[in-house]
Amino acid sequence: MAAIEQKKMAPRDQGAPNYKEYLHPLMVKNYGKWKYHEKVKPGVIKRVAEGGDVLWVVRAGSPRTLSVDKVRGICQIADKFCKGFLRFTSRANVEFFVDRLEDVEPLVREVRDKLGFPIGGTGNGVTNIVHTQGWMHCNLPGTDALGAVKALMDELYDEFTNERLPARVKISLSCCSINCGGQADIAVNLQHHHPPKINHNNMQICELPKVVAICPVAAIRPATVGSKNSLEVVEEKCMYCGACHGQCPSMEIRDPDTDTLSLWVGGKSANTRGGPSFMKLALWGLPNNPPRWPEVGAAVKTLLRAYKDSAKEYERMGEWIDRIGWKRFFDLTGFPFTKYHIDTYRFARTTFNTSTQVKP
């Protein structure tokens, strides 16, 4: 590693910016006193305060990775219509605040025309895909999150600008199976097909004990390769978690020839109804196919079509599948159910169907 040039600065623990300075005046006035909201149309929500004040919130889809000029473009619009205030959502959408109904449409037009951002992402549609660094910045990715998301959102554009699905659909896309993108109704993730390959030449001896220690199943042990101290992986123990790769770049878990993408479904954070739930493997083996990953787009659309046709109102993806059963899920989507779908990890037994509750 190259030596790192440093400039001495005094430690300052300044803390978080003061959000209070960034609140729209109507928010300051009605802070914690909002009464209800109403959907005006996809992307536009009317918020009514106890005292009667009304604030329209307009949501626009953003690619998250923005040039400073694009951000300045956003600011221009907010200055014009929003008294200079705006926010981003937890899914990287931009939200504009309007206190006069007659400003809504002009704002919507400028967002579309000047920024090229679609209006939508609210209610029972597909909102923005949360995603990760991919080949733009991370050291671990097996695919490019940014490009795959762009290609996928092109396919799902009409679901972003409409609210015509049974419930909200949250999608995440991550560039390695660590999955910084998190649980979601639909998650696209890289899938490794074998244990790490070891680049014995690059192995940094200093990190050996750390790498051995990090393996959760004690699959790594010291070995002499050629005349060098190195490591080896006990194949039958390793379960491809990739923790060693994060610790040591020479434990290469990625493989451009064999890595594929997987589709996961039914993750949920909300405590609604059955509560939060983990996402489950729906489909593995999708080719990692830049620049537009057409197979991923096709699979997600197949999935959404089945969901739209068969789910009931207020049924999130996982709840829909719980009701119809996984067999019908695989029938409806045409995805194959394989032995690899059956859990083999430490809580595997808790996934067995220990009842006669089966469907035709």
Next chain:
Amino acid sequence: MAAIEQKKMAPRDQGAPNYKEYLHPLMVKNYGKWKYHEKVKPGVIKRVAEGGDVLWVVRAGSPRTLSVDKVRGICQIADKFCKGFLRFTSRANVEFFVDRLEDVEPLVREVRDKLGFPIGGTGNGVTNIVHTQGWMHCNLPGTDALGAVKALMDELYDEFTNERLPARVKISLSCCSINCGGQADIAVNLQHHHPPKINHNNMQICELPKVVAICPVAAIRPATVGSKNSLEVVEEKCMYCGACHGQCPSMEIRDPDTDTLSLWVGGKSANTRGGPSFMKLALWGLPNNPPRWPEVGAAVKTLLRAYKDSAKEYERMGEWIDRIGWKRFFDLTGFPFTKYHIDTYRFARTTFNTSTQVKP
């Protein structure tokens, strides 16, 4: 061990008795063609066949362990009222079959008067307790199932002869934590408080490898004690399963000074509603107190009272608790919730409450 005296017999694989010879004539006629049943009163169910035939089934509570004379007494009644046919239920109750309504009451009277058996055990009441060998026959028991059941059924007699609980209540009682009695709405079980003590003098060397092999957590290892080959238990690994004790009597897991009884709740086999479920620890530390185990009786009655007061119709014990939440369960019963109620075994994480779903 004493030498075993044997008499040479030819192997005969005769198979199961022919149940067809033991069916009441109305059962033969209407086999598989029953249409519906109606409750006449606790212990008496009227069964109507598609063709219109009617069979009254009268259920009586039995202590299961019977002298041949008692069994002959049962036969006498069946000969008189049931054309010589009867059956036992999966919970050791006796069932008498009557094809004339006017025979029901006389039969009921004879069962009560001559056998001393109560009529009941049907519908939403407490039916017979299933139980195990205890000090009458097993080599492993820490308590006596027979006596404890007798004492407990004395307490619950009125719940057997009535149907006034929210749903069926199935109880089991077992004499060691192997629990041959099985899952139940309420289960009473022996609880060990420490790892096996080893009787190094009695240790049979021949069985050592078997004992070492059986421990699921590899807690047993060979050791030399005095000058003898023996075993030792790695205390921090052992989780008191008792498998070694079954294999080798010198691995003594029982302890009359420290063993207590525990109450487990919410086990269920039926696939109804949420499906089968495991029973959960409700109360530990009840004294193992022959001859009448009054503390067990009191605890079970406390539990049943809370259940009766607060459960809804068709809510089995576990379903009731699921609805009201374990906090209210412990509040209502007054049982203490302790750190020992929190799982520490291999699926412990799956028992954590990973949601904000909590109740006041």
Next chain:
Amino acid sequence: MSEQKKKSGTPLLDELEKGPWPSFVADLKKLAEKKPAVGQLLEQMEQSYETRVNYWTGTVLNLDGYGGGVIARYSDLGKKLPEVAQFHTIRVIEPSGWMYSTAALRELCDISEKHSSGILQLHGMTGDILMLGSDNKTTFEAGEALMQKGWDIGGSGGALRTLACCVGPAYCEMSCFDTLEVTKRLTDHFISYLHRPELPYKFKFKLSGCPNDCANSIQRSDMPIIGTWMDDIRIDKDEVAKFVAEHGEEYVVENVITRCPTKCIHLRKKEIVIENADCVRCMHCINVMHKALAPGKKRGVTILLGGKRTLKIGDTMGSVMVPFMPLETEEDMERLFDLVGRIWEFWGENGMEHERVGEFIERVGLATFLEGVGLEPDPRMVRHPRTNPYIKFEEYTGPQIAGEPKVAPPVLDKENEPRESI
């Protein structure tokens, strides 16, 4: 032993003569009058009641040519109580559904009285008729007498156990297959496995006619076989109307509609509407409205595997192996025999000693097990697919049995191509 001595000899047990529930103590004390062993049995129990210590030591006693079915006990107090120095239990296979003629029961009584202590337990938790109290000699006499009358002996050790089933079609309208007949057929077909310890460990079947599982099969047997149906629940509209009129709509909503696990039953315009494709055959609505609703007509069984209790790995329940199959014709029975055979073969070859089939499945993995026994993976075997990405793809690793990979992974220790680097 004199009347006098017996009375004063068991003051603790005597407490169990009190109370309304029938007392085994009272019954056995009477029996002790003609069977001295029973008196000594009570004396030994009395001592256990005093000390909270058990005095039986177990060992193995085989009926020659049968390999199992006797649970042999020696008393630690045998010197003081010679009549119970040896006090064994014979497990006798019960008739399907615990159905009896009084003649048959009397036969058992006579044998028990003549060759054993005269104590019967009806029935053991596995389902057997338990005949308690024979010694090393009389055990064989009792066994011989039983067999001469056509009875047969149950299982113990690493063998098949006596089967048990619910009353089924004999009187229950819920029954979806012939539990009694299938129980007998399975017993007879596999009777040799019941008598000879050829399996890694015990194996139990239990059969219930419908998902109410009155035989407790799912948690107490290695292979639960449970009746079910695949077509629509039958609805008797008149009886529905009666039920709704009698109980009111709110009652129906709160006790039937909201209790459905998949929310697939509705009350629409006072009529019951069921989305049968979503129904998981849980029985609840049928149980509550049992005159109005009934299982469909396309009937068969769901077959599960792996139920047992706590020992070693904590409780397990059976889990689905065959989501649905009919079980009526001779061919259906053959398919079942064949499946059991394949399971025993694979488990038999790869299972460890004392390893129940559920433990085995857990150790080798369900997918590997399915491959081993030749069953296709079906999503109904699991609650849901895996939640973790740790898949062992076979192109590289091969399926695993007992921790050993079949195929050496070709990529291990492969060197990376050197990359351009600063």
Next chain:
Amino acid sequence: MSEQKKKSGTPLLDELEKGPWPSFVADLKKLAEKKPAVGQLLEQMEQSYETRVNYWTGTVLNLDGYGGGVIARYSDLGKKLPEVAQFHTIRVIEPSGWMYSTAALRELCDISEKHSSGILQLHGMTGDILMLGSDNKTTFEAGEALMQKGWDIGGSGGALRTLACCVGPAYCEMSCFDTLEVTKRLTDHFISYLHRPELPYKFKFKLSGCPNDCANSIQRSDMPIIGTWMDDIRIDKDEVAKFVAEHGEEYVVENVITRCPTKCIHLRKKEIVIENADCVRCMHCINVMHKALAPGKKRGVTILLGGKRTLKIGDTMGSVMVPFMPLETEEDMERLFDLVGRIWEFWGENGMEHERVGEFIERVGLATFLEGVGLEPDPRMVRHPRTNPYIKFEEYTGPQIAGEPKVAPPVLDKENEPRESI
């Protein structure tokens, strides 16, 4: 790099200029016109698109006196693409709820343009403002510029991470506590832990104003803090009547009543009746009938612990540590600070390197953890009590941390009293 070359240089990436969704490629190509590093970034990505190989190597770069917050990257193609040979990301703490004035945003743009590549990501998955593309020198310039304007740097490594929270009281009527304020208070109070790696591994807080958890806290943070209430759901009868009239009773039953996880909400005589003691505050009925129903007035938070994603042990979610506490007054805040302090102390002392707090809890056991941090066991922390009898009672074994018993068991190897035996 000429216009010409750039265009032909990224044919694969150019495919991502097509389609209706805003294209980061188009945006960055424009930026590349004034920022050559961005052009080379696109070139490197183009090569990754061709080979499906990544060309970034990670290392650690600390802003002096801060200990973290910079994700340093060296390009494996640095010789060919010197502008991205070093291409680091600075994590900047965002304002609570991602609220901005345009002035503030413009400040960030200026700093990014001047000292970095001019690429911002709004926002990173943890919540930070990500400023991409500074090198070993300009990273410090950018950092200094940010701090002069009052911004602060986020966390990395074994440190607290930047907090994130939902919009909460700023515009959402569901909010049960002041997510924005508590986020700021926690950040400021623990700012030193954010800058210096003093913990076994990363620690994230996320705060949501109600159980809808719009901040995804439960699965993506070590300590989810989620608003809730303990009194009754407020019901506006007129709005209920309107809703029922508009949608019909069957709609209400099928979409509200039957969806309640504890079946505690009823439609009785067209009115909504809730058994609040059974309500688990799941929000469903409130979400659907949001004008008619609202969270109660006795408000506070549920605090959970242990959420993270897949690495090493598979995903974990946060689990309940404090079922309910108010979070309004200064004393409430102090109680929260204190709790966090106790958790970090116990985990800090006993956790292993790279061990998230959820992994730690799982390793030592929840009960032991509670004892270690001084919390009373509460049944609401678990779905249900244990299903196995394998309890380690402390009289004999002592609580365990990291596999070591505190107390030597006094009964081990104790000899049995010899028993009378035949």
